[in-house]
Amino acid sequence: MEMDQYLEVFIEESKEHLQACNEHLLHLEKEPENITIVNEIFRSAHTLKGMAATMGYEDLASLTHQMENVLDAIRNMKIEVTPSILDVVFKAVDYLEEMIFSIADGGDGKKDVTDVVLLLKKIESGEHNTELNTSTTVEMNAESKHPAAKANYDDFELTVIQQSTEQGFNCYEITISLVDDCLLKAARVFMVFEVLEQVGEIIKSIPSVDQLEEEQFQNEFTVTLLSMESAEHIEKRIMKVSEIDKVVVQYFYSKETTSQPKELIQAQAEVAPALVEKVEHEKTEKETNHAPKSNSKNGSNHKTIRVNIERLDILMNLFEELVIDRGRLEQISKDLNHSELNETVERMSRISGDLQNIILNMRMVPVETVFNRFPRMVRQLARDLNKKIDLQIIGAETELDRTVIDEIGDPLVHLLRNALDHGIETPDVRLQSGKSEAGTVILRAYHSGNHVFIEIEDDGAGISRDKVIQKAINKGLVTAKGGESLTDSQVFDFIFSSGFSTAEKVSGVSGRGVGLDVVKNTIEALGGTITIQSEIGKGSMFSIQLPLTLSIISVLLVEVQNEKYAIPLSSIIETAIIKKSDILHAHNQKVIDFRGKVVPLVDLKEIFEVPISNEEDDYLSIVIVKKGDKSAGLIVDSFIGQQEIVLKSLGNYLSNVFAISGATILGDGQVALIIDCNALIK
Amino acid sequence: MSEQATALKVIVFSLLDEEYAIPVSQVRSIEKVQHITRVPRTEPYVKGVINLRGVVTPIIDLRTRFGMPETDYSDSTRIIIVATEDVEVGVVVDTANDVMDISMDTIEPPPEIVGSVEIEYLEGVAKLDKRLLILLNLDKVLNPDRVSKIEG
Numbered sequence: 001m002e003m004d005q006y007l008e009v010f011i012e013e014s015k016e017h018l019q020a021c022n023e024h025l026l027h028l029e030k031e032p033e034n035i036t037i038v039n040e041i042f043r044s045a046h047t048l049k050g051m052a053a054t055m056g057y058e059d060l061a062s063l064t065h066q067m068e069n070v071l072d073a074i075r076n077m078k079i080e081v082t083p084s085i086l087d088v089v090f091k092a093v094d095y096l097e098e099m100i101f102s103i104a105d106g107g108d109g110k111k112d113v114t115d116v117v118l119l120l121k122k123i124e125s126g127e128h129n130t131e132l133n134t135s136t137t138v139e140m141n142a143e144s145k146h147p148a149a150k151a152n153y154d155d156f157e158l159t160v161i162q163q164s165t166e167q168g169f170n171c172y173e174i175t176i177s178l179v180d181d182c183l184l185k186a187a188r189v190f191m192v193f194e195v196l197e198q199v200g201e202i203i204k205s206i207p208s209v210d211q212l213e214e215e216q217f218q219n220e221f222t223v224t225l226l227s228m229e230s231a232e233h234i235e236k237r238i239m240k241v242s243e244i245d246k247v248v249v250q251y252f253y254s255k256e257t258t259s260q261p262k263e264l265i266q267a268q269a270e271v272a273p274a275l276v277e278k279v280e281h282e283k284t285e286k287e288t289n290h291a292p293k294s295n296s297k298n299g300s301n302h303k304t305i306r307v308n309i310e311r312l313d314i315l316m317n318l319f320e321e322l323v324i325d326r327g328r329l330e331q332i333s334k335d336l337n338h339s340e341l342n343e344t345v346e347r348m349s350r351i352s353g354d355l356q357n358i359i360l361n362m363r364m365v366p367v368e369t370v371f372n373r374f375p376r377m378v379r380q381l382a383r384d385l386n387k388k389i390d391l392q393i394i395g396a397e398t399e400l401d402r403t404v405i406d407e408i409g410d411p412l413v414h415l416l417r418n419a420l421d422h423g424i425e426t427p428d429v430r431l432q433s434g435k436s437e438a439g440t441v442i443l444r445a446y447h448s449g450n451h452v453f454i455e456i457e458d459d460g461a462g463i464s465r466d467k468v469i470q471k472a473i474n475k476g477l478v479t480a481k482g483g484e485s486l487t488d489s490q491v492f493d494f495i496f497s498s499g500f501s502t503a504e505k506v507s508g509v510s511g512r513g514v515g516l517d518v519v520k521n522t523i524e525a526l527g528g529t530i531t532i533q534s535e536i537g538k539g540s541m542f543s544i545q546l547p548l549t550l551s552i553i554s555v556l557l558v559e560v561q562n563e564k565y566a567i568p569l570s571s572i573i574e575t576a577i578i579k580k581s582d583i584l585h586a587h588n589q590k591v592i593d594f595r596g597k598v599v600p601l602v603d604l605k606e607i608f609e610v611p612i613s614n615e616e617d618d619y620l621s622i623v624i625v626k627k628g629d630k631s632a633g634l635i636v637d638s639f640i641g642q643q644e645i646v647l648k649s650l651g652n653y654l655s656n657v658f659a660i661s662g663a664t665i666l667g668d669g670q671v672a673l674i675i676d677c678n679a680l681i682k
Numbered sequence: 683m684s685e686q687a688t689a690l691k692v693i694v695f696s697l698l699d700e701e702y703a704i705p706v707s708q709v710r711s712i713e714k715v716q717h718i719t720r721v722p723r724t725e726p727y728v729k730g731v732i733n734l735r736g737v738v739t740p741i742i743d744l745r746t747r748f749g750m751p752e753t754d755y756s757d758s759t760r761i762i763i764v765a766t767e768d769v770e771v772g773v774v775v776d777t778a779n780d781v782m783d784i785s786m787d788t789i790e791p792p793p794e795i796v797g798s799v800e801i802e803y804l805e806g807v808a809k810l811d812k813r814l815l816i817l818l819n820l821d822k823v824l825n826p827d828r829v830s831k832i833e834g
Contacts, residue, residue: 321736563720608722648738650721650731653769653824658723663731663738671719671733 032081200227327667364399388438398445423460462536492532557640571677694780
């Protein structure tokens with residue numbers, strides 16, 4: 001099917017449009033008067049509708065159409081923006097997102113969206129907010145069988161009715177009575193509405209839909225329907241719904257509406273046909289919209305092209321092999337010492353170095369792509385938890401390797417939920433303690449050295465050191481005495497143990513003690529670390545440190561006896577040469593005094609059981625490495641030099657070797673193992 | 683067993699005067715011995731890793747694995763790169779130079795004798811003329827959980 005090649009583009013662009021809608025809606029909430037924002041959203045929705053219709057996703061197109069109507073009414077000043085209206089629009093966007101995701105998963109994008117559609121229609125027809133002109137009472141036709149069914153129609157509705165009757169629709173007032181002992185009245189009403197939706201358009205209901213849902217009616221309700229079907233047909237279909245006692249279908253004829261200001265008629269006339277045309281124009285829209293239309297909407301400022309991620313991966317792999325051969329060439333040219341060869345190799349190294357930077361940067365994606373779903377999430381959570389939250393996002397343009405981006409989203413979600421649930425207090429508690437009513441949560445990302453830092457800071461209740469120690473003691477993680485000597489960060493690290501939570505009750509959001517250990521594991525699997533700082537009463541900060549790139553790293557090559565090992569530069573503080581006599585002993589552990597600090601020594605010969613062939617010297621070469629604020633000195637035989645290497649995995653078979661995080665291929669073609677310093681530092 | 687038609691194509695290699703066979707479908711390639719980088723703190727039969735055209739591949743010495751005395755590598759020593767479902771591993775063997783078709787009716791279940799190879803690694807034995815080919819169950823050979831303690 002030729003649609004397939006457009007499917008990917010459709011999904012990508014739809015996601016972009018929906019993201020834009022979300023952002024603009026949040027913006028609109030803060031500035032309800034700003035019509036330009038509404039125009040933006042309308043444009044996104046409109047493009048989305050066109051694309052969906054072209055691809056044949058009718059449910060998507062019709063829901064988007066409903067949204068459009070509401071947005072149009074807003075921008076024509078017929079409806080005021082209120083949070084509850086935005087809630088409905090947000091819900092519609094959510095449904096659209098779900099449909100897009102289901103399509104991306106290979107589904108058909110169909111979804112029962114009748115509830116949202118109903119709400120949207122209500123907003124559109126003004127029932128949600130009373131804002132329209134005074135309603136004109138319309139006199140019913142003579143043969144009215146149901147005196148109670150007199151409906152008050154406002155001008156807008158009347159115009160709609162008038163337009164549709166001109167188009168050949170019939171307007172009925174249908175009064176439905178449920179049986180007396182009907183238990184789930186709202187459900188019955190819903191089912192009747194479903195039936196009616198299938199045969200036409202519901203313009204009005206008495207009592208209003210809200211009241212119907214709340215079951216605030218006796219047994220009877222009236223619906224005004226526009227339909228091509230005959231009255232008998234409609235009656236039959238409604239009667240098929242169970243627990244319906246009586247159905248009376250009655251034609252409704254409106255009198256000529258009284259004269260109105262011209263513009264209003266124009267505006268209404270625009271929207272009304274849209275309503276009516278909906279059913280017919282679904283089909284024609286398919287022909288009128290082309291895929292290129294959506295493409296032209298693309299570039300905001302920069303020209304971009306979409307590249308298949310697989311291609312980038314292949315490029316990366318090829319480049320890694322180039323790096324290995326480059327190393328080899330450099331080695332050979334050093335050995336041969338031929339001047340022209342040296343020059344050429346140097347030039348080649350420089351060019352491939354530049355190429356390396358570019359390729360690595362291609363895989364870099366701004367964290368914005370992860371951060372941008374948070375404002376919505378925080379807004380929803382804040383409402384659920386009845387807290388006021390001010391979310392600030394700083395440094396969203398900071399870039400991370402694509403593979404890291406994929407993994408970092410879930411941990412961040414968890415940390416944010418934690419901050420909102422446990423960190424920020426409720427508005428009254430905050431006011432009592434002299435804080436502002438709204439809690440501030442700052443999500444910050446920045447580069448530093450070879451790392452990217454992501455911090456989640458809140459000005460909430462902070463973490464109680466004592467509570468954590470107590471819980472840790474209860475769980476047997478530390479003794480009371482041991483707890484006293486720990487630093488604050490070490491104490492807070494206990495929170496990452498599985499099953500640990502100092503929350504008194506488990507809420508729907510968090511508190512079960514299951515998430516933070518997963519967060520820590522995910523981050524460590526990416527080669528990163530996470531630490532907590534907190535001050536009780538003031539707030540907390542969760543700080544995540546991640547390596548910039550995953551596969552090409554700088555290392556220090558060292559020799560241990562006859563074997564070569566690589567130590568990642570990011571772990572190294574310093575190298576030193578010490579005299580054997582400088583080694584002190586502190587409970588059976590060799591240590592040295594390094595710049596005033598006591599640093600334990602780790603003899604790699606012993607740890608790695610290296611076959612001894614050289615005798616020991618009086619002088620020892622030490623590599624001082626760090627993990628957080630702990631350090632250790634690794635005893636090696638000699639330093640070879642610093643090099644950039646390609647990180648290679650040891651594979652499935654050898655996944656769990658102690659203190660080895662991977663391997664690399666050196667310039668001479670041999671494999672060297674990469675030391676995992678974290679495992680060597682206790 | 684069925685009469686004739688099905689034959690199993692195997693690679694034949696030798697360890698200490700005995701001949702073994704594994705199905706061709708499990709063999710990726712046969713390489714000459716190259717420098718093996720030792721990986722510390724692994725099972726004694728895991729000799730280390732090699733650079734196989736850019737892929738770091740673990741190497742197992744089958745003599746050690748089967749409890750046979752180790753020997754120096756000679757010109758005929760080969761590394762057979764084999765693959766099971768999720769791992770690719772190289773096994774060191776004394777010689778590897780035959781590919782043959784064994785018809786299914788020459789294959790018998792392994793004898794219950796205590797030989798130099800543990801019974802669980804064997805799929806069966808194939809009798810051809812004067813030769814006896816021992817068919818290996820590669821999964822059991824490679825699977826690290828099932829190591830029976832081979833003391834030295």
